[in-house]
Amino acid sequence: xxxxxxxCLKRTVTDGDLRRLLLAGAALDDPxxxxxxCEPKTIGPDAGAEQALALMDRHRVDHIPxxxxxxxxxxxxxxxxxxxxxxxxxxxxxxGERGFVDDAFRTNWIAPLGPNVDAFEAELAEHVGVGHAAxxxxxxxxxxxxxxxxxxxxxxxxxxxSLTFVATANPVLYLGARPIFIDSxxxxxxxxxxxxxxxxxxxxxxxxxxxxxxxxxxxxQSADMEPILALCNRHDVPVVEDAAESLGATYxxxxxxxxxxxxIYSFNGNKIITTSGGGMLVSDDGELVARARFLSTxxxxxxxxxxxxxxxxxxxxxxxxxxxxxxxxxxxxxxxxARRRIFERYRTLLSDIPGLGWMPEANFxxxxxxxxxxxxxxxxxxxxxxxxxxxxxxxxxxxxxxxxPMHRQxxxxxxxxxxxEEGRSFSDEALENGVCLPSGSNLEEAQIERxxxxxxxxxxxx
Ligand SMILES: Cc1ncc(COP(=O)(O)O)c(C=O)c1O
Numbered sequence: 142x143x144x145x146x147x148x149c150l151k152r153t154v155t156d157g158d159l160r161r162l163l164l165a166g167a168a169l170d171d172p173x174x175x176x177x178x179c180e181p182k183t184i185g186p187d188a189g190a191e192q193a194l195a196l197m198d199r200h201r202v203d204h205i206p207x208x209x210x211x212x213x214x215x216x217x218x219x220x221x222x223x224x225x226x227x228x229x230x231x232x233x234x235x236x237g238e239r240g241f242v243d244d245a246f247r248t249n250w251i252a253p254l255g256p257n258v259d260a261f262e263a264e265l266a267e268h269v270g271v272g273h274a275a276x277x278x279x280x281x282x283x284x285x286x287x288x289x290x291x292x293x294x295x296x297x298x299x300x301x302x303s304l305t306f307v308a309t310a311n312p313v314l315y316l317g318a319r320p321i322f323i324d325s326x327x328x329x330x331x332x333x334x335x336x337x338x339x340x341x342x343x344x345x346x347x348x349x350x351x352x353x354x355x356x357x358x359x360x361x362q363s364a365d366m367e368p369i370l371a372l373c374n375r376h377d378v379p380v381v382e383d384a385a386e387s388l389g390a391t392y393x394x395x396x397x398x399x400x401x402x403x404x405i406y407s408f409n410g411n412k413i414i415t416t417s418g419g420g421m422l423v424s425d426d427g428e429l430v431a432r433a434r435f436l437s438t439x440x441x442x443x444x445x446x447x448x449x450x451x452x453x454x455x456x457x458x459x460x461x462x463x464x465x466x467x468x469x470x471x472x473x474x475x476x477x478x479a480r481r482r483i484f485e486r487y488r489t490l491l492s493d494i495p496g497l498g499w500m501p502e503a504n505f506x507x508x509x510x511x512x513x514x515x516x517x518x519x520x521x522x523x524x525x526x527x528x529x530x531x532x533x534x535x536x537x538x539x540x541x542x543x544x545x546p547m548h549r550q551x552x553x554x555x556x557x558x559x560x561x562e563e564g565r566s567f568s569d570e571a572l573e574n575g576v577c578l579p580s581g582s583n584l585e586e587a588q589i590e591r592x593x594x595x596x597x598x599x600x601x602x603x
Pocket of ligand 1: 278309339406
């Protein structure tokens with residue numbers, strides 16, 4: 142790109158332009174002013190990939206300079222990049238899924254029960270080292286059932302991590318209860334023991350204990366479960382571990398999701414392994430899990446006719462999807478290794494960029510790095526998350542803000558919130574500075590390098 146003294150784009154110069162110039166008799170050290178004037182085809186700062194591709198088609202070119210409002214170049218959009226988006230976290234199939242799904246078709250087990258469902262439950266329970274598991278239609282359904290099983294009902298209070306996806310807290314509302322949100326801590330980005338302690342003190346003062354505590358394991362990392370469980374046990378309040386994002390992670394040698402009274406996993410399409418949509422409820426308490434199965438299949442009593450005593454749900458996983466899950470479970474360890482490797486590639490390739498930090502990995506276990514999360518240090522990094530995400534989007538790379546904490550959501554307006562320290566809310570800081578980068582286990586090295594090149598560019602401007 143040829144710019145004038147003010148940095149404004151004058152024109153682009155391609156290898157074809159140089160070849161034509163040389164054929165017309167120019168020497169290699171001749172100035173580029175010998176090129177015929179040519180109004181550059183450019184695109185504005187807010188244009189998306191589709192617009193850029195349409196412009197390239199119209200002008201029969203494979204690249205378009207992107208300029209700011211003053212006409213100064215801010216990037217070069219290439220057709221080959223725009224035609225191959227890099228997404229945040231996409232499904233990654235293995236070799237085994239098809240066989241299990243074919244079996245389901247061959248044997249006509251395509252209902253929300255069958256051999257794949259039973260086997261998926263047994264195999265997952267064995268993999269994570271828990272007594273029992275119930276395969277369900279989603280992680281949200283599993284949280285809903287978990288809270289129902291613990292007796293949460295209208296007017297009850299439930300302590301819940303604030304830094305999470307809304308699916309963690311919605312089931313509290315389904316049951317007519319009220320969430321009280323607990324902040325995260327900087328070392329783990331998960332539930333702060335400090336904040337939880339203050340919430341319990343407040344509950345004692347008010348003479349109203351929560352019915353349950355929902356602890357989230359964020360972005361593939363376990364919360365610091367020992368002190369959290371000690372506190373909850375002291376107050377005799379059961380813990381539901383929302384391990385939707387942390388299947389495959391460990392905490393002091395145990396599998397994330399197996400430490401609370403009940404744990405839940407999600408197999409949504411963006412998770413480390415997927416059934417396209419699905420979830421699992423796990424517990425060492427066999428009676429609770431049997432009850433979860435009962436409630437997930439309309440609460441049908443064992444009788445020769447249709448007999449119902451309890452309101453229940455239609456939350457069971459289908460035998461087809463359980464087949465996908467069985468195949469996915471076979472490659473879970475590979476997927477963890479791949480996601481951790483992607484995180485390390487980002488960290489290594491971008492280690493020299495000032496003001497660029499990373500979500501920490503706590504020393505008590507293994508994070509899966511389900512998502513690679515970077516942190517743009519305020520005052521050092523030249524862009525904030527919104528501008529950074531937009532810069533990546535211009536190159537057809539999907540990045541996302543960190544979860545917008547629940548205590549900030551209009552849906553939960555008026556709900557109590559206990560920050561990490563009086564006057565310091567860590568989850569607000571995580572939102573203000575954090576960005577989730579493409580993290581799918583099927584990302585190729587060239588794609589990681591492409592993301593890094595765009596990040597480097599975005600963080601070196603201005
Ligand atoms: C922390 C957390 N909890 C719960 C869920 C809900 O899982 P599902 O989408 O399977 O309902 C998700 C993901 O979607 C999640 O990220």
